[in-house]
Amino acid sequence: RRGRQAARRSLRAPHRRPHSMMNADGSQDSRARRSLRFTWLAAWQVLTQAVNITTGILITRLLPKQEFAWLAIGNSAVASFSTLTEGGGGLGIQSLGTRLWQDAPRFRSLLATALAFRWKLCLLAALASLPLPLWLLLRNHASFGTSALLLAACALGFPAILGAGILGAALKLQGRFREALGTDLLAAVARLLLVGAAAAALWLDAITAALIASLMFVMQNRLLWRSAGSLVHDPAGISREHQEGLNRQLRALLPNGLFQILQGHLCVWLLSFTTNVSTVADYSALNRLGS
Numbered sequence: 001r002r003g004r005q006a007a008r009r010s011l012r013a014p015h016r017r018p019h020s021m022m023n024a025d026g027s028q029d030s031r032a033r034r035s036l037r038f039t040w041l042a043a044w045q046v047l048t049q050a051v052n053i054t055t056g057i058l059i060t061r062l063l064p065k066q067e068f069a070w071l072a073i074g075n076s077a078v079a080s081f082s083t084l085t086e087g088g089g090g091l092g093i094q095s096l097g098t099r100l101w102q103d104a105p106r107f108r109s110l111l112a113t114a115l116a117f118r119w120k121l122c123l124l125a126a127l128a129s130l131p132l133p134l135w136l137l138l139r140n141h142a143s144f145g146t147s148a149l150l151l152a153a154c155a156l157g158f159p160a161i162l163g164a165g166i167l168g169a170a171l172k173l174q175g176r177f178r179e180a181l182g183t184d185l186l187a188a189v190a191r192l193l194l195v196g197a198a199a200a201a202l203w204l205d206a207i208t209a210a211l212i213a214s215l216m217f218v219m220q221n222r223l224l225w226r227s228a229g230s231l232v233h234d235p236a237g238i239s240r241e242h243q244e245g246l247n248r249q250l251r252a253l254l255p256n257g258l259f260q261i262l263q264g265h266l267c268v269w270l271l272s273f274t275t276n277v278s279t280v281a282d283y284s285a286l287n288r289l290g291s
Helices: 002-012 019-062 065-084 090-097 104-129 131-139 144-155 158-173 177-200 206-227 240-274 277-290
Strands: none
Touching: 019 065, 019 177, 065 104, 065 131, 065 144, 065 158, 065 206, 065 240, 065 277, 090 104, 090 158, 090 240, 104 131, 104 158, 104 240, 131 144, 131 240, 144 206, 158 177, 158 206, 177 206, 240 277
16 A cells, blocks of 8 residues: 555656756756857858858949059058058957956946047058059049049948947957847848949949948948947946057057058059059959959
8 A cells, every 4th residue: 555655656757857967958958059049140140251251242243443452452441541540449449348248347347448549450450551652543544533532432331340340349348249249140141232322323433432332331330339339328428548559459460460561452452553453443343253
């Protein structure tokens, strides 16, 4: 009788899994979620790159050779600016922010310092990156008005490029990759649509293409400001310590940045100086397709 009662109690009692098995299942679920998240983020980046490649091929096919050569020279100014400002922008925030992102007041102070410093950095980097492309445009039969408008269209996005780098790095440090990468995709799709609309309206030239690219950077910067509002709208003091840290990052990355600029644009500059716009356009198109 006692045996039958014990058997009935064991049947009524809930079946409990061993603690080690529950821990194993939990760790497997956690790994599966991380793998799924990584896959989605990778797919997001691949899609963004595919949209950018499509836009580049569209511009390459539709612009006349002379216009495309001028655009390539103008884009060298944008790339030089981005490289020169990395230490005070995204890379600087990533380097200094890895030690501060869990300390909310100090992290907000770092962002406030970088955002306040970006205007001075924009001016200095623009003065360093614009004169040579201006001279090369004039040498390649672009009028002074066309050269000035093209470089002004490129420079319009300079503050947005630096601001987007700072805010995107801040979001990634907090693990908000979806918001950071989502703005990249939205901006890339908007650029593709605007280029297509300009081509359909027969308005696509070097200045229009450069202006669309700058508008894409401005749009991306505004979206990032909305996503990172809790970080940048909360008033925080500008720190001299963080300013000195950003200056150190700029000085440390400057030699490598100059090397990257020469490596990436020396051929375009030499061809612009020694040959004609047709050769510059052919090289830039092949380089775009190859990259």
